[in-house]
Amino acid sequence: MATSLTLNGEARVIDADPQTPLLWILRDTLGLTGTKFGCGVAQCGACTVHLDGTPVRSCQTVLGDAEGASITTIEGIESPAAAAIRAAWTELDVPQCGYCQSGQIMAATALLTETPKPTDADIDAAMDGNVCRCATYARIRSAIHLAAEKMEG
Amino acid sequence: MLHHLTQPIAAAAPSRRTFLKLTAGAAGGLLLALRLPGQQALAAAGDSFAQPFVHIRADNTILVLSKHLDKGQGIATGLATLVAEELDAAWEQVSVEFAPANAELYKNLFFGMQGTGGSTAMANSFQQYRQAGATARAMLVSAAAKAWSVPAAEIKVSAGTLSHASGKTATFGEMAGAAAAEAIPQDVTLKTPDQWVYIGKSFPRVDTKAKTRGAAGAYGMDQRFDNMLVAVLARPPRFGSTVATVDDAAARALPGVVDVITVPSGVAVLATGTWAAMQGRDALTITWDDSAAEMRSTDAMEAELADLVAKPGLKAHGHGDAAAAMAKAARVIEADYQFPYLAHAPMEPLDITVLFDGSSATFWTGSQFQTIDQMVAGQVLGLTPDKVAINTLWAGGSFGRRAQPDSHYFVEAALIAKTRLAAGHAPQHIKVVWTREDDIRGGYYRPMMRHRVRAGLDANGNLLAWEHRIAGKSIMIGTAMEAFVVKNGIDETMVEGVSNTTYALPAFALEVHATKTPIPVLWWRSVGHTHTAYVMETMIDRLAKEAGQDPVAYRETLLKDDPRKLGVLKLAAEKAGWGAALPEGRYRGVAVHTSFNSHVAEIAEISFREDGTVKVEKVVCAVDCGIPVNPDAIRAQVEGAIGYGLGAILRNEITFTDGEVDQANFDTYQPLRMTDMPLIEVHIVASAEAPTGIGEPGTPPIGPAVANAIAAAKGEWAATLPLSRSGLA
Numbered sequence: 109m110a111t112s113l114t115l116n117g118e119a120r121v122i123d124a125d126p127q128t129p130l131l132w133i134l135r136d137t138l139g140l141t142g143t144k145f146g147c148g149v150a151q152c153g154a155c156t157v158h159l160d161g162t163p164v165r166s167c168q169t170v171l172g173d174a175e176g177a178s179i180t181t182i183e184g185i186e187s188p189a190a191a192a193i194r195a196a197w198t199e200l201d202v203p204q205c206g207y208c209q210s211g212q213i214m215a216a217t218a219l220l221t222e223t224p225k226p227t228d229a230d231i232d233a234a235m236d237g238n239v240c241r242c243a244t245y246a247r248i249r250s251a252i253h254l255a256a257e258k259m260e261g
Numbered sequence: 262m263l264h265h266l267t268q269p270i271a272a273a274a275p276s277r278r279t280f281l282k283l284t285a286g287a288a289g290g291l292l293l294a295l296r297l298p299g300q301q302a303l304a305a306a307g308d309s310f311a312q313p314f315v316h317i318r319a320d321n322t323i324l325v326l327s328k329h330l331d332k333g334q335g336i337a338t339g340l341a342t343l344v345a346e347e348l349d350a351a352w353e354q355v356s357v358e359f360a361p362a363n364a365e366l367y368k369n370l371f372f373g374m375q376g377t378g379g380s381t382a383m384a385n386s387f388q389q390y391r392q393a394g395a396t397a398r399a400m401l402v403s404a405a406a407k408a409w410s411v412p413a414a415e416i417k418v419s420a421g422t423l424s425h426a427s428g429k430t431a432t433f434g435e436m437a438g439a440a441a442a443e444a445i446p447q448d449v450t451l452k453t454p455d456q457w458v459y460i461g462k463s464f465p466r467v468d469t470k471a472k473t474r475g476a477a478g479a480y481g482m483d484q485r486f487d488n489m490l491v492a493v494l495a496r497p498p499r500f501g502s503t504v505a506t507v508d509d510a511a512a513r514a515l516p517g518v519v520d521v522i523t524v525p526s527g528v529a530v531l532a533t534g535t536w537a538a539m540q541g542r543d544a545l546t547i548t549w550d551d552s553a554a555e556m557r558s559t560d561a562m563e564a565e566l567a568d569l570v571a572k573p574g575l576k577a578h579g580h581g582d583a584a585a586a587m588a589k590a591a592r593v594i595e596a597d598y599q600f601p602y603l604a605h606a607p608m609e610p611l612d613i614t615v616l617f618d619g620s621s622a623t624f625w626t627g628s629q630f631q632t633i634d635q636m637v638a639g640q641v642l643g644l645t646p647d648k649v650a651i652n653t654l655w656a657g658g659s660f661g662r663r664a665q666p667d668s669h670y671f672v673e674a675a676l677i678a679k680t681r682l683a684a685g686h687a688p689q690h691i692k693v694v695w696t697r698e699d700d701i702r703g704g705y706y707r708p709m710m711r712h713r714v715r716a717g718l719d720a721n722g723n724l725l726a727w728e729h730r731i732a733g734k735s736i737m738i739g740t741a742m743e744a745f746v747v748k749n750g751i752d753e754t755m756v757e758g759v760s761n762t763t764y765a766l767p768a769f770a771l772e773v774h775a776t777k778t779p780i781p782v783l784w785w786r787s788v789g790h791t792h793t794a795y796v797m798e799t800m801i802d803r804l805a806k807e808a809g810q811d812p813v814a815y816r817e818t819l820l821k822d823d824p825r826k827l828g829v830l831k832l833a834a835e836k837a838g839w840g841a842a843l844p845e846g847r848y849r850g851v852a853v854h855t856s857f858n859s860h861v862a863e864i865a866e867i868s869f870r871e872d873g874t875v876k877v878e879k880v881v882c883a884v885d886c887g888i889p890v891n892p893d894a895i896r897a898q899v900e901g902a903i904g905y906g907l908g909a910i911l912r913n914e915i916t917f918t919d920g921e922v923d924q925a926n927f928d929t930y931q932p933l934r935m936t937d938m939p940l941i942e943v944h945i946v947a948s949a950e951a952p953t954g955i956g957e958p959g960t961p962p963i964g965p966a967v968a969n970a971i972a973a974a975k976g977e978w979a980a981t982l983p984l985s986r987s988g989l990a
């Protein structure tokens with residue numbers, strides 16, 4: 109069965125079981141391995157992608173849910189917020205092992221797009237679902253604030 | 262970790278002997294001429310320069326080969342810094358790849374085999390990688406001197422360019438081919454610290470950019486090959502269980518499932534994709550033979566340890582006559598501590614890809630002990646180690662998990678590949694994927710431990726005697742490491758942090774009980790210090806109170822012969838404003854500990870939420886790890902180490918019901934999250950001492966610092982971890 113969707117700006121028709129989690133379609137079928145597998149049960153956020161601009165857990169979003177939707181992954185996100193986030197991440201050298209960072213960046217970009225000047229409480233609310241076992245949280249928080257400044261300036 | 266094979270290289274003679282023995286015994290067969298593929302290819306190109314640690318290409322890029330796994334700790338950047346420093350390279354031209362598995366070229370100089378761990382990476386490489394950079398530089402200079410017919414001494418090198426007053430200039434890339442033909446100088450002079458331009462300056466990480474774009478192809482989990490199969494295993498529900506019967510008909514009927522193979526570690530479902538393999542696994546019906554399995558529940562395991570610490574154990578360390586001194590005590594302070602099993606839970610669960618064709622094998626994974634992995638995989642496949650190639654990849658964390666004395670995940674992959682080949686299938690890439698549940702329930706835990714401490718005091722609260730018993734499963738006993746590191750039944754990793762305490766204990770006796778269980782245990786970020794620092798630092802805090810002294814001042818007196826430890830304690834106290842009044846509802850606790858030859862003091866400031874749980878607001882930390890090669894990387898490691906340790910002491914434990922692990926994923930083994938993370942300040946002591954470990958030493962003090970802050974509020978030191986057991990988290 110085929111599912112039609114837009115992936116990183118390109119129209120795609122994907123012929124796979126619509127009950128397959130989007131995570132495995134992205135990683136195994138399409139080779140977009142930037143979206144990571146961390147838990148498979150919506151507990152870690154490593155698999156975060158945007159579905160029509162909203163961050164979702166691709167391990168809990170089946171392919172069929174994406175019918176007609178626009179999906180953006182870490183490979184394809186190129187908004188001003190994403191650029192500011194990446195610049196801030198680089199300036200503060202946020203990543204350690206880096207395995208969680210695709211998800212962190214997708215979540216942070218969504219936050220900054222919605223809330224250009226997030227408070228610490230906004231950051232807590234938006235980012236608490238994204239686990240970092242290297243505990244880069246302090247730098248993630250600083251980098252989100254820095255990215256917000258960059259976007260303003 | 263393997264630091265007990267090694268100890269400070271110059272010091273401990275016995276340890277050094279054991280590590281040399283390990284080299285001869287375990288890795289000896291490897292000391293054949295293994296070829297370095299990259300080196301050969303480049304040498305053939307004729308216009309490049311290729312030495313084991315440094316390649317300079319005609320396009321003016323420099324490749325540093327890291328003999329160490331980078332699992333987030335930043336060693337790739339650290340090694341690049343050392344090479345760039347001595348080479349006088351421009352930072353932008355440097356990139357890093359992992360070296361092939363080749364013990365002769367790439368051994369950890371402290372281990373005698375290729376491997377990363379025990380916070381040794383920078384310490385053992387500091388000289389070697391600077392030398393590699395200086396050697397390459399000398400060869401470039403000598404080539405330029407010949408090409409330009411000028412004295413070598415007149416050639417200047419800066420930011421990747423060679424130049425001479427005559428106006429001649431060349432990039433490294435332009436001179437690379439000629440430099441490769443130069444004789445390798447035997448003696449090179451390294452820069453003095455005042456000449457350093459990169460060391461000590463917080464170089465940007467070489468891996469950040471890729472890691473903000475998904476890091477395509479970087480991790481083992483992301484490996485993809487044409488015609489690759491993915492294997493997911495049904496693993497035994499109890500440690501020590503084995504497969505009795507398998508009904509795989511339903512699994513084999515699923516689309517995408519290609520094969521089902523039983524190996525000693527479980528039943529592997531091989532499929533064309535990960536999801537199909539997972540579904541295939543769910544469709545298996547397996548009965549397990551539990552006759553050799555661990556069947557107990559946590560209560561019984563804890564009761565066993567409680568029983569043991571009540572009895573005399575094997576004498577491990579001590580001085581003076583502790584029993585006689587104890588007999589004179591006016592008061593005895595006694596405490597039992599209980600520590601749970603802990604999973605490492607690195608963000609990237611284990612994974613490994615294998616390709617085996619009957620005469621050679623290649624693996625792709627974040628290998629941490631390449632030499633052991635190569636040997637063990639070779640044994641399984643009937644190959645000499647030189648026929649086993651390992652492509653080391655960036656790892657999504659490890660915290661000890663990937664440093665495997667038994668290479669179990671290599672063994673499993675090798676057996677699956679061997680079985681496929683034996684059944685007549687063509688060689689094909691097979692990627693074994695561990696799910697998070699496999700990871701959490703898969704063992705190799707920080708062992709459950711129990712301590713009993715008795716401190717004898719005189720009438721004024723002065724310390725007279727210290728008796729200490731530790732019970733739990735040894736990490737080393739029963740592994741291939743035992744012969745090399747266990748002396749007289751004592752595994753130092755069980756007692757480190759107590760056995761070598763520099764607190765002036767007037768009379769001291771330390772005994773151990775090593776227990777047996779099929780639950781596999783392993784080093785977990787900072788190994789024995791994960792529990793010993795907690796016990797030492799909370800006991801010392803308690804004794805300070807008994808003596809009516811300030812906890813910092815009390816420690817200062819007992820540490821008068823350990824200037825570096827004292828130094829970080831004083832620095833942290835000063836930076837945290839120790840002694841100054843705190844806002845209402847805030848409490849402070851201090852801890853200081855030495856591990857991996859680095860000294861770390863942490864002062865935690867806490868408050869309590871309305872539900873009574875602890876919120877760690879801020880941690881002020883002082884660290885002395887010798888010359889700080891990359892201060893920002895040190896800060897990052899300490900921040901991460903504090904977060905890692907904090908998550909564990911707050912609410913992490915692996916528990917058992919009738920032998921089955923109760924936790925499965927991040928919902929039941931709850932990791933530290935953004936809202937738990939304190940503000941962290943890291944102060945680094947300026948030092949001219951040789952660099953020491955930094956990946957682990959930030960972890961041990963956080964638990965006791967928080968516990969001591971809780972005690973400042975409540976007057977009681979939590980003796981059972983995690984704190985969630987007592988409603989504090």
Ligand code: FES
Pocket residue numbers: 144145146147148149150151152153154155156165166167168
């Ligand atoms: S993998 Fe989807 S939330 Fe963890």
Ligand code: FES
Pocket residue numbers: 203204205206207208209239240241242243244333608657658
């Ligand atoms: S950087 Fe390693 S898990 Fe976040």
